[in-house]
Amino acid sequence: MNVFKKVIPVLLVWGGMLLAFSGCEGVSGHQDVMELIKAADKPVESMKPTEALPSAPLVIVKEPYQGGPFYTQSRKSEIGRFQCSSCHTGKDVTINQAKEAAHGDIKLFHGAVDDPNACDTCHNLSDRDYLGTDSIAKIDFDHSYQLCGTCHFRQKKDWVGGAHGKRVQNWAGQRVVQNCTGCHNPHSPRFSKRWPATFSLPDSVLPDQEDEG
């Protein structure tokens, strides 16, 4: 009996300490991030951004993303001489120096090097106010992603989902993303080489690469 009397309080104290310390886990942070992400499978109501987007014409994208409908920026409002059919009436353009005044300077760097695209790969020849070809579909300039996506279908899928391209200004609120031509020049879609905006790092804040490498 005496032995038990001595052992029981010790056990109780020990158990109590175990409980106390196990309760301390995760004091510094949350639980595992991947667990948190897996647990969060219900749609959440997005907060409203305090700053509204700069007012630019938006169009609703014809394909919804996982969170429903979303918007992209209008392209037609960006094209200075839209509508194209005001010059391209179906007859030959006879305006003086039209080539210099309009878009005769465009050089195409799009497509394979040995088999580059032509104008009518993307532009509709029978209706100049549209992209696309008669054999595929007439595509509105505001919905150029439909045309780009016929070749770049992988990028388009990522763009709709959110892994390609970027949102305009806000991460929250109504989803508004840059359209393809917001970042890429359609006639020369690869970003050209240039100098970085700034240069990096004085020695004092660099990780000591010689020691580690």
Place this chain on the structure above:
Amino acid sequence: MAANKKKTMNQKHDRRTFLKGAATCAAAGSALIASGCNNRPLPGGDDEMSVRWKEYFKKNYQLMTPEEKEATIRRLEQLSKLDYDVDASIARTEPRGKVLFGYAFNITRCEGFMDCVQACVEENNLDRKSKTQYVRVFEMENGQMDISTGNGKYFHEVPKEDHFYMGIQCFHCEQAPCIKACPTKATWMEPDGIVVVDYDWCIGCRYCMAACPYWGRRFNWHDPEVPKEEMNKKQHYLGNRMRKKGQMEKCTFCIQRTRNGKLPACAEACPTGARVFGNLLDPDSEIRFVLKNKKVFRMKEELGTDPKFWYFID
């Protein structure tokens, strides 16, 4: 002679003399402080000395009541006018519920233009003198995965052939070693997952800098210098308000922007769309799409720091 000498020795160590001397010194010291500093009046009727005094003896931000937070913000705005001649508006926007910030970086898309670094410097009032930068972009050889082999000081036309670019910044780890290392609880994780620093509670011991395996923290060896006309006036207590000499600072996911729904400055500035930012708890968000559909990895994941910053490839 010997007795006299002994007497003076005793006097030297006499308690009363010591206390007298101490009191005189203290009086002289406070007089010196009072005369050495201009005790300028501040807008709102306070005077500089009392504001600085209250600022010096304030609590840790986490322990402040909302009223105390408001009071310190008002004092900091007054001092910003005095010290930098800038009418800063310092916010204390609280975290929203059901938000946990996460970041993904596309190493296929980044081409090393460094627009992100430039935007970050301007947004966060980083010291121009020592060229403090939160974001680092490393130029790496194709196939290489070890960031310590990267060139962090490249300055030539980019992108360079057979190279890719990898940006690092604070990864806002869920099990952040920097938080565990801090001896004064001057750094902690907010409920929305942002690791922040109470600059005024930091004693500048740099333990966190040593603890961070990602080189995510920066130390102020002198008072940061930002030209008045370039200073970002939209500030946050835990974000881009002006730091002082001897204080630690770091990327806060642009807390002054993201808590208002905006993208961090680096993500908004990126010309190639390599930077994805969003709410990890929203299953419809872009960041969740990346985690679900792309090949992702985290840097030094084996350390168990559980960073909320992923890299992905196309």
